Amino acid sequence: MLGAAALLGITACSSPAASTAPAPTASTAPHGYVAGAAEMAEPQLHLATVNSAGRLDLLDLLDGTSTSVTTLEQVSGVSTDGRFVFAAAAEQGAVTIVDSGAWTVDHEDHQHYYRADPAVVGTVTGSGAGVTSGGGTLTTVRFADSGTAVILDTGDLGDGTITELARIDVEPGPGMLVPVGDRVIAGRTDAPGSATNGIDAVQVLTSSGAPIAGATADCAELSGTISTAVGVVFGCSDGALLATADTASAGEGAAESTITFERIPYPAGVAATDRALEFANRAGRPTVAAVAGDTGAWLLDTRERRWSPLMTDTPLLQVSAVDDSAEHVVALADDGRVLVLEAATGSTLAATEPLLPATLVAAGAEALVAGVELTVDAGRAYLNAPADGLVYEIDYADGARIARTFPIDGEPRFLAETGR
Amino acid sequence: MRSIRSLSLALAAAVGLGALSGCAAPAGDRPLIVVTTNILGDVVGNIVGDQAEVLTLMRPNSDPHSFEISAQEAARILRADLVVSNGLGLEEGLQQQLDAADTAGVAMLAAGTVIDPLPYASGTGSDTADPHFWTDPARMVEVVEAVTAAVRTDVAGVDAALIEAQAAAYTTELQALDAEMTTAFATIGSERRNLVTNHHVFGYLADRFDFTVVGAVIPGGSTLAAPSASDLQSLVDAIDTAGVATIFAESSQPDRLVQVLADEAGLDVAVVELFTESLSEPGAGADSYLTMMRTNTERITTGLSP
Numbered sequence: 001m002l003g004a005a006a007l008l009g010i011t012a013c014s015s016p017a018a019s020t021a022p023a024p025t026a027s028t029a030p031h032g033y034v035a036g037a038a039e040m041a042e043p044q045l046h047l048a049t050v051n052s053a054g055r056l057d058l059l060d061l062l063d064g065t066s067t068s069v070t071t072l073e074q075v076s077g078v079s080t081d082g083r084f085v086f087a088a089a090a091e092q093g094a095v096t097i098v099d100s101g102a103w104t105v106d107h108e109d110h111q112h113y114y115r116a117d118p119a120v121v122g123t124v125t126g127s128g129a130g131v132t133s134g135g136g137t138l139t140t141v142r143f144a145d146s147g148t149a150v151i152l153d154t155g156d157l158g159d160g161t162i163t164e165l166a167r168i169d170v171e172p173g174p175g176m177l178v179p180v181g182d183r184v185i186a187g188r189t190d191a192p193g194s195a196t197n198g199i200d201a202v203q204v205l206t207s208s209g210a211p212i213a214g215a216t217a218d219c220a221e222l223s224g225t226i227s228t229a230v231g232v233v234f235g236c237s238d239g240a241l242l243a244t245a246d247t248a249s250a251g252e253g254a255a256e257s258t259i260t261f262e263r264i265p266y267p268a269g270v271a272a273t274d275r276a277l278e279f280a281n282r283a284g285r286p287t288v289a290a291v292a293g294d295t296g297a298w299l300l301d302t303r304e305r306r307w308s309p310l311m312t313d314t315p316l317l318q319v320s321a322v323d324d325s326a327e328h329v330v331a332l333a334d335d336g337r338v339l340v341l342e343a344a345t346g347s348t349l350a351a352t353e354p355l356l357p358a359t360l361v362a363a364g365a366e367a368l369v370a371g372v373e374l375t376v377d378a379g380r381a382y383l384n385a386p387a388d389g390l391v392y393e394i395d396y397a398d399g400a401r402i403a404r405t406f407p408i409d410g411e412p413r414f415l416a417e418t419g420r
Numbered sequence: 421m422r423s424i425r426s427l428s429l430a431l432a433a434a435v436g437l438g439a440l441s442g443c444a445a446p447a448g449d450r451p452l453i454v455v456t457t458n459i460l461g462d463v464v465g466n467i468v469g470d471q472a473e474v475l476t477l478m479r480p481n482s483d484p485h486s487f488e489i490s491a492q493e494a495a496r497i498l499r500a501d502l503v504v505s506n507g508l509g510l511e512e513g514l515q516q517q518l519d520a521a522d523t524a525g526v527a528m529l530a531a532g533t534v535i536d537p538l539p540y541a542s543g544t545g546s547d548t549a550d551p552h553f554w555t556d557p558a559r560m561v562e563v564v565e566a567v568t569a570a571v572r573t574d575v576a577g578v579d580a581a582l583i584e585a586q587a588a589a590y591t592t593e594l595q596a597l598d599a600e601m602t603t604a605f606a607t608i609g610s611e612r613r614n615l616v617t618n619h620h621v622f623g624y625l626a627d628r629f630d631f632t633v634v635g636a637v638i639p640g641g642s643t644l645a646a647p648s649a650s651d652l653q654s655l656v657d658a659i660d661t662a663g664v665a666t667i668f669a670e671s672s673q674p675d676r677l678v679q680v681l682a683d684e685a686g687l688d689v690a691v692v693e694l695f696t697e698s699l700s701e702p703g704a705g706a707d708s709y710l711t712m713m714r715t716n717t718e719r720i721t722t723g724l725s726p
Contacts, residue, residue, distance in 0.1 A: 040672060041638075041669075041670030041671055041672050042638065042640040042641060042670070042671065042672055043640055043642075045640065045641075045642045061641065061642035061645070062640070062641030062642060062645075062672060062673070063641065064645065377642075378640075379639070379640065379642060379643040379651060380642060380643065393642075393646070395643075395646075395648050395650075395651075397648070397650040397651070398648035398649070398650050398651075401648060403643075403645070403646035403648070404645060404646050
C-alpha cells in the first residue's frame with residue numbers, strides 16, 4: 001500500500017493515487033497490526049512481577065533492565081498467556097489486562113519473535129476472583145462467585161482494546177472456562193470429594209457463548225487445566241480429559257472447528273489424594289507435569305496419551321515439565337529447594353539450596369506461598385521468593401546453578417514470564 | 421526477517437519506471453496487480469513497469485508468515501486483474517482473502533506452484549514444502565516467466581511487447597546474478613560450504629549452490645547473560661562439525677555471542693547477519709531483490725573464505 005502510493009508520488013507524472021491507496025491510519029490499520037511492533041531475532045523474554053504495593057514491573061531478561069508499567073490495587077493473582085499479563089483483584093471483582101509487549105508466534109517449524117511497547121489494555125469486571133485463560137483467537141475470564149463467563153477477542157487485545165464477544169451468566173461455583181481455537185469449553189463441578197453431584201461435566205460453547213448441542217463430556221471433580229500443542233487437558237477424578245480441535249476444515253472461511261474429547265485414565269490404584277489437580281509445563285510442549293499429593297509428580301504426555309509417575313523423597317509444592325531432549329522436570333520442594341528431575345529415570349539430578357527461607361516462615365506464609373511461581377522456558381527456570389525480595393534464575397541443565405539473582409523492590413508477590 | 425519497508429521497493433520500481441517509459445497513466449485507469457510479499461512486489465514491478473499499478477501488501481515490520489490486511493485492501497484484492505502470491509503456505513494470515521479472490525474469479529498466480537519445491541530441511545519434523553524459494557535465483561527466473569505469461573493472459577490493456585521486453589531484461593539481470601553467485605561461491609572450498617545458521621530460509625540456496633545448512637540453537641540473551649557449557653552445546657557442536665570461522669545468525673547481541681563463544685568454548689568465530697524474508701530500507705543492503713541476493717552472496721563468500 002505504501003509502495004503503490006510512494007511509487008506514484010515519486011514519478012514526475014503524479015496521479016490521484018492517494019485516493020486509491022491511502023496510508024494506514026487508525027481507522028484503516030489492519031486487524032492485528034500493532035503500531036511499533038518489531039520482529040526480533042530471539043525470544044524477548046521478560047519477567048512480570050507485582051510487588052506488595054501492586055506495582056507491576058517488567059524485567060527484561062536479555063539486558064537485565066526493569067521498567068515499571070502500572071500500579072494495581074489489591075492484586076490477588078497473576079497469570080499470563082506468554083504475552084498478556086492478567087492481574088486479578090478479587091476484592092474489586094476486576095481483572096486488569098496488561099500487554100507486556102513481548103511475544104512469540106509459533107509456526108511449528110520455526111518461530112517469530114516480536115516486541116512492542118508495554119501497555120495497560122484495560123479491565124474486565126465481574127464479581128470476586130476472575131480467572132483468565134488466553135488463547136490465540138479467544139481469551140476467557142471466569143468469575144466463579146457469580147458464575148459470569150466473559151469471552152474476549154485476543155486480536156483486539158493486541159490492538160489495545162477489550163472487546164467482549166460474549167458475557168453470559170452460568171451457575172456460580174468452582175469451574176472452568178478455556179478457549180480452544182474459535183471455541184470455548186466451560187466446566188462446572190461440585191467441591192472435590194463431593195459424593196453426589198450431577199453437574200460434573202464440560203460443555204463446548206461458540207465464541208458468542210452459545211452451548212453446542214451434544215458437545216459435552218463428563219469430568220468428575222474437575223480440577224486443573226492446561227493447553228498444549230496437542231489440545232486442552234482437564235483434570236478429572238479418573239484421569240485426564242483431553243479436548244482436541246479438528247482443524248481439517250479450518251481452511252474454509254466459514255467452517256468452525258469441532259471439539260473431540262478423549263479420556264486418558266490414570267494407571268490403576270491411584271489414591272484420591274494423589275490426583276493431579278494443577279498442571280504446568282514449558283509453554284506449548286506436549287508433556288505436562290502435576291504434583292501427585294505427597295508422593296512426587298505426575299507426567300502426562302498428551303501426544304502419547306500416557307501418565308507416568310515420578311516419585312520424590314520430598315513432597316512437592318509445584319512442578320513443571322521442560323519436555324526438552326533431556327526430559328528435564330523442574331520442581332519446587334516443600335522445603336524451598338528447586339529440584340531438577342529426570343523424567344526417564346525418575347532420579348533427582350540436582351537441587352538448589354533452599355530459596356524461600358524468609359518466605360516460608362513469614363507471617364502470612366500461606367498467602368505468600370500461593371503467589372510463588374515456578375516457571376520454565378527453553379533455557380532457564382524462574383522462581384519468585386516474595387519475603388526474600390528476590391527472583392532466581394536457575395539453569396536446570398547445569399546442575400541447578402543459580403545463573404542470576406534479581407533483587408525486586410518491595411517483594412515480588414507474583415511472577416509471570418512473557419515473550420516466550 | 422525484519423526491517424521491512426515496501427517504500428524501498430517502490431523506489432526501485434519508480435527508478436525502473438523512469439528508465440523504461442514516459443508518463444504513467446492515472447492509477448484508476450491502469451490495471452491493478454496485487455502482490456503479497458515485498459520481494460515478489462519488486463520482481464513484478466520490474467516486469468510490468470508502468471503498465472500496471474503494483475500494490476504490495478506486506479508492510480514495514482510485518483513478516484510474510486503473519487501479516488494481515490485492512491478491509492479496503494481485501495476489497496482491492498477482489499478488484500485486481502491479477503494477484504501474485506508466494507504460496508506454499510507462506511502467507512498464512514492472508515489465505516482466507518486469497519481464497520476469496522480465487523473463488524470470486526480473480527486471476528491468481530502462486531509463485532510456489534510454478535517452481536520445483538523442496539521439502540523443509542530434515543530434522544524439522546515437517547513434511548511440507550519450503551516456501552522460501554527466492555534464495556535460488558534460477559527458480560526466480562521461472563517465476564518471472566510465469567508472471568509474464570499471466571500478465572499477458574489476464575491483465576487487459578497492457579502493452580504485451582513492452583512487458584515481454586521488460587521481463588527479458590529482468591531475466592537477463594537474474595541470470596547475471598546467478599552467474600555471479602556461482603562464481604563467488606566457487607571460491608569457497610567444498611569443505612567449508614557450511615552455513616551455520618538459525619535462519620530457516622536458506623534451503624534453496626544450499627540446494628542450488630551446494631551448501632550444507634547446519635542448524636543450530638543460538639543462545640538467547642537471557643542465557644548469554646550467565647551462560648554455561650550446556651547453553652552453548654548445540655552451537656559449539658554445529659561450528660565444530662562445519663569447521664567454519666563465520667556463523668550466519670540473527671542475534672540481538674552478536675558481540676556478546678562472539679565473546680561468550682571465545683570465553684566458554686575457545687572458539688574464534690564471527691557472527692554475520694543475512695537478509696532473509698524481506699527487503700530492507702533504501703541503502704541498507706537489500707533494497708531490491710537483486711541487491712539482497714548480492715549482499716548475502718558477498719557476506720557468505722567473505723565469511724567462509726580462509
